[in-house]
Amino acid sequence: MADWVYSDVVPWWPYVFILLAGWLPTDMWRYLGVVSASRIDETGEAAKIARTIATSLVAAVIAQLVFFPSGALAGIPTLVRLLALAVGFAAYLASRRRILVGIVAAELVIGGWALVAALD
Amino acid sequence: MRWSGLLLLPTSRNRLGLMTTHLPAVSERSDLGWIALGMKGILSPPALILTTAFFGFAGLCREAGISWQEAGFMTAVVWALPAKIILLGAITAGTSLPAAAFAVALSSLRMTPMVVALMPEIRGPKTKVPTLLFLSHFVAITAWVFAMERMGDVPRDKRTLYFGGFAVTLTAMNTVLVAIVFNLMGQLPALATGALAFLTPVYFFNSLYGSARDATGRLALFCGMAALPPAHWLSPGYELLIAGICGGLAAYVGGRLLKLRRGAA
Numbered sequence: 001m002a003d004w005v006y007s008d009v010v011p012w013w014p015y016v017f018i019l020l021a022g023w024l025p026t027d028m029w030r031y032l033g034v035v036s037a038s039r040i041d042e043t044g045e046a047a048k049i050a051r052t053i054a055t056s057l058v059a060a061v062i063a064q065l066v067f068f069p070s071g072a073l074a075g076i077p078t079l080v081r082l083l084a085l086a087v088g089f090a091a092y093l094a095s096r097r098r099i100l101v102g103i104v105a106a107e108l109v110i111g112g113w114a115l116v117a118a119l120d
Numbered sequence: 121m122r123w124s125g126l127l128l129l130p131t132s133r134n135r136l137g138l139m140t141t142h143l144p145a146v147s148e149r150s151d152l153g154w155i156a157l158g159m160k161g162i163l164s165p166p167a168l169i170l171t172t173a174f175f176g177f178a179g180l181c182r183e184a185g186i187s188w189q190e191a192g193f194m195t196a197v198v199w200a201l202p203a204k205i206i207l208l209g210a211i212t213a214g215t216s217l218p219a220a221a222f223a224v225a226l227s228s229l230r231m232t233p234m235v236v237a238l239m240p241e242i243r244g245p246k247t248k249v250p251t252l253l254f255l256s257h258f259v260a261i262t263a264w265v266f267a268m269e270r271m272g273d274v275p276r277d278k279r280t281l282y283f284g285g286f287a288v289t290l291t292a293m294n295t296v297l298v299a300i301v302f303n304l305m306g307q308l309p310a311l312a313t314g315a316l317a318f319l320t321p322v323y324f325f326n327s328l329y330g331s332a333r334d335a336t337g338r339l340a341l342f343c344g345m346a347a348l349p350p351a352h353w354l355s356p357g358y359e360l361l362i363a364g365i366c367g368g369l370a371a372y373v374g375g376r377l378l379k380l381r382r383g384a385a
Binding site for chain 1: 169172180182183184185186187190193194197198199200202203204205206207209210211212213214215216217218220221222223224225226227228229230231232233234235236238239249252253256257259310311313314315317318319320321322323324325326327328329330332336337340341342343344345346347348349351352359360361363364365367368369371372375
């Protein structure tokens, strides 16, 4: 807690961490939307930069999960994770953008790898 | 199933309502009837896809080493899925509280224009501001798309009931789902847990690509991913923030250059 990072040494600290780092910085924007009487220009350049950074932030999390995962995800080789993401994306595009098709295709790659690994 | 994906601000494509379904006869329906009709919306395709994503989120929470109570609490109080996976990423990476809050704030900034666009749709003649503040907590892309598509068929004085019935139920159901799936996964082999956790990156990558409005949005997806490995080596603990901001700015500049070149050609 001394470094203001997440830890479960004190039982209530994770909840305070989630409230301050998750709830507050999300709901403040929702409340601002309710109380701001004037319309916000969502076509402006500032809004576009904000949107681009938001997309890139989630992309960074995706990369973290693919390149530097922890736990059970780390048990799947990096090459298989990359391939699963690529196949999932290709299937999504090929199926005229059906998210579920992409998900199933990616999971099939992981399942296929597991089968081959088990047979070896 | 072309409902526009996640990190998005209002688009006219959504407003046209590609999935508009016409509601049954609107007369003679009680307040409870409108709430129930809203609740039924959790069986709509966008809500079901979101539920799939929450299976993955439960897996991710378990991987991150937080408890099931914390995972459920996070689902209920934050609700927006991108904000939650950034928060979870920050917890895994050992990011400090201010840096984590800053990254989440950047990702949740899009809530403001979404809520601004939604308010005139759900506000009735007698709706009070506290009601709207309460309902705004349940706004995330799925509820937003759902509401923007269907509000036209709901009488104005019943819209808060209809929206509340849908959005509150969706949040509550997924909170319970995260808690249950998290615990059931204790029985699963590690490989199945990993496969379940991998739902999240695939879901986000595809839906972000699908919901990008232009080349800049798609560039941001690739730039953010490409920026993470160097950021990971350079500054552990701040890699998400650095990769997100640098990748986002690079994509923005790249998008402008593309536009200039196209304009010149």
